Amino acid sequence: MDSILFIEIESSYKAIPLLVFKRDHHSSIIKKSHVRIYSDAHALLMAIEEQVQEFQKLIEQQTIQMIEDKERELNEHISHLQASAIHQLTLSQQQWFEKAEEQLNKLLDAQEKRLSEAIADARNSMASAIRNRLIKMNQSDSLIGYLSDALHAELNDVEKSLVIVKSYSDNGTTLTIENDDCMVSINTQELLSELKSCLENISDD
Incomplete structure (x- = not known):
């Protein structure tokens, strides 16, 4: 077993x-x-x-x-996106300011041009009105009276005792005054021509 x-x-x-x-x-x-x-x-x-x-x-x-690693890469990517967004925003702001400055300069130039044109038009209109007025004043009694007073003052003729000789012609009126020392003459046409020449010079400036 x-x-x-x-x-x-x-x-x-x-x-x-x-x-x-x-x-x-x-x-x-x-x-x-x-x-x-x-x-x-x-x-x-x-x-x-x-x-x-x-x-x-x-x-x-x-x-x-x-x-x-993925978190670090994500943070780096987010930082890059933020930096890129800030850069784009700064660039956009800079471009906006440059465009605004350009538009402002154009507006100022246009306003300055319109102002200059308005001033020139006003000066030309004023000069033209004065020239027309001077032409009408060539034989004006008011002008002759004013020039007569000026001649008396030139020779210190306070009493206006000196005689002013007036000579009329197509070239205007000639006023002559004299005393023992000198003789002074003024021609209205020549005076008005000088005034118009001064006005033209002012208009050209």
Whole structure:
């Protein structure tokens, strides 16, 4: 009769799943070789678990590094976009100010031109009116009277005792006054011509 070997199972192996062992379903005996297989398998599983944990830590580190890199790249991209937006805004403002300054200069130039033209028109109109008035004054009694007073004043004839000789012609009226020391003459046409010449010079300026 064959002898039967019984093996005492330690408490640490009580949690061993029955599926691990390939044994006869009609027997509760576990062979020592099966226990050794399980022990080796358990050690291999523990080693695999350690490697899995290491790989998991490595993946976590790589993931964190990748997130940090992506976050840094995103921040750099955002900073670049902000800088670009600020640059574009500054450039747009500069272009707006340059355009506004250009428009203002054009407006000022146009206003200055219109003002100059208005002043020139006013001076020409005034000069033309004065010339026409001077032409009409050539034989004017008022002008002759004014010139007569000027001749008396020129010779200090306060009493107006000196006689003024008037000579009329197509060239205007000539007024002459004299005393013992000198003789003074004024021609209305020549006087008016000089005045018109002065007006023309003023208009040209």
